[in-house]
Amino acid sequence: VAGLVEPSRLAAWRAFLTAHAAVVGRIERELAATEGVLPLTWYDVLLELAAAPRHRLRQRDLVTAIVLTRSGVSRLVDRLAAAGLLTREVNPEDRRGDLLSLTPAGRAALQHTWPAYAHAIETYFAAHLDNAEAATLTRALTRVRDRARTGHE
Amino acid sequence: VAGLVEPSRLAAWRAFLTAHAAVVGRIERELAATEGVLPLTWYDVLLELAAAPRHRLRQRDLVTAIVLTRSGVSRLVDRLAAAGLLTREVNPEDRRGDLLSLTPAGRAALQHTWPAYAHAIETYFAAHLDNAEAATLTRALTRVRDRARTGHE
């Protein structure tokens, strides 16, 4: 298990994998245990919607934003729609993809979830980073993510 | 979507989540497309076994090493055993948990997989980090992981 990858970078890779599993697992279990709070993925979808130009998105846009396959997004959106948190509206300008938009209930759920989510991020992630580390993580991981997306290789 | 978490740390959190999904997804698809190469989780289990003191571990040890629940480990080990990559041997000193050990086939698969895996890590992760970033990632993420594990709250 050596050669081929420079040791300090291999260590970074292992830390990246295990930290993700440990922290995300923790946070998700904590959210699941809290009454009326949305799971992480649901939150992400609604957040993207809230942040979108006219508060409307096609599923296509979610594929890259939340990093899921097309079918994964389709099923996730089904669940959110069934829960009444968003609606699909026909897009008159391109009937291939409906426009998703937040319902009032979706907006409320988003606001209600944020404090619990923020608290979990703070407790299990943010509190353990200093300013310089946070900046480095953002810069390095954003670069890594974008290269992986653009098919780099 | 503000307050409660310092913005630069929130950015780090978002980058952490999306980078993980993008990079791991990429690497797993690449390994899956390569003939005779093991999936990431399988590799991790065999690697832990290879690195263990007498090349033997209980499932219990895998729970923390590869960050899965007990039942997840149980099912994963089932698959590896069915594939002939490891065996369960009764532990005479404590019959509650079998000892896992690599078969020759498991050892061979490990060696055969490493070059492909190393190449993928290099291409989609390591190549995009400089030395300082790699060191910071390891230090910061290891700390974060260990705090999440110890129930920190």
Added chain:
DNA sequence: GAAGATTGACTTCTCAATCTTT
């Protein structure tokens, strides 16, 4: 034909309950 979305079949994981051994 290409792009957006959906669906069936399948994989892998989690939780909760259970069993065995200590």
Added chain:
DNA sequence: AAAGATTGAGAAGTCAATCTTC
């Protein structure tokens, strides 16, 4: 009772094939 492991039921994602609209 606690620790290690397993199992049934269910959740959520992937791939490949398919359908609709551009």
